[in-house]
């Protein structure tokens with residue numbers, strides 16, 4: 001089996017798995033935040049005596065459920081206690097391997113953009129890995145310094161930090177690698193919260209109980225705080241993870257600002273849902289979020305093509321451009337890739353003509369192609385392709 005096919009299989013299996021465990025993790029995050037926000041103080045004196053601070057009733061799949069939350073911990077530790085940690089760890093592990101298979105093993109094509117920075121593939125990978133680790137250190141530092149003083153100050157500084165990282169990465173790496181790494185950095189921080197704070201905090205609580213002591217509530221409170229941060233970070237991360245399909249977002253000259261705006265909108269929308277669980281309908285949040293998204297989409301709309309059919313270039317005029325800029329990858333026997341990516345062949349006139357609308361979309365409107373502009377296509381060449389399309393692909 002050739003290497004391109006192996007990479008393809010690895011990517012399929014890892015992506016599939018990553019999606020499955022990611023759904024399990026985010027699903028439980030949504031569920032527990034909903035649960036916490038929806039619990040009501042019990043009226044039953046037995047429950048109060050047991051130390052239950054909140055409960056609720058729910059029906060799902062034909063069964064009735066009655067979760068109860070203890071103020072700190074139950075008096076006796078149950079034998080069978082479920083821990084929610086592998087959802088997070090397996091999401092991080094599969095995500096990291098996927099990053100390796102897709103980006104790090106093909107860094108020259110997927111990460112380096114010579115128009116932005118003359119990095120070697122090794123340097124680009126170094127930037128990526130440093131972002132993942134550095135993102136955690138800065139977040140954790142800010143959290144330790146500020147969480148007790150001001151949540152708002154913490155949130156503002158962390159947002160500024162993420163935007164600064166987005167700015168730096170979109171100037172160092174290809175647009176899609178930059179967006180993906182912002183997402184991977186935040187996701188690594190979320191898993192760091194589970195690994196370094198939430199689970200250890202719970203372990204300390206359990207250990208204190210096993211010694212017969214009353215556990216300190218601070219461990220639970222800290223774990224809760226980090227868990228709530230994770231909840232707010234889910235939507236921005238998910239956008240970053242799907243952003244590679246939307247070149248118009250990451251290929252914009254101010255891509256960092258596009259990302260900042262979309263992430264802000266996502267957090268506002270998440271905030272609405274978290275308030276709604278408590279019975280507060282604060283419509284200003286999703287409305288502002290929606291308005292931000294709308295403004296971004298209007299801002300990024302591609303300019304209409306203005307070319308008269310009479311003066312439009314012919315296929316023969318654009319063939320050399322495609323041969324020089326695209327056929328290195330999109331050919332039956334490509335030189336820059338092991339096999340023609342996405343099955344798109346652009347090495348003969350009939351195929352070029354048949355792919356006209358896709359060439360327009362990928363090379364002109366989205367500037368997603370050539371990948372990482374590795375073949376250094378110029379704006380004049382893109383304009384010529386656009387004119388050829390506008391002239392009716394003759």
Ligand code: HEC
Pocket residue numbers: 109322325326327328329330336337341342344346355358359362363369370371374375377
């Ligand atoms: C360095 C290799 C490379 C070069 C050069 C390149 N492409 Fe691609 N192309 C890819 C890869 C890889 C994909 C698969 C999609 C992805 O990974 O995002 C792709 C996908 C495509 C697709 C399908 C996208 C879709 O979602 O439908 C089109 C169309 C395309 N390229 C057109 C072009 C055109 C036009 C050029 C020249 C201007 C070009 N490509 C140059 C690597 C390349």
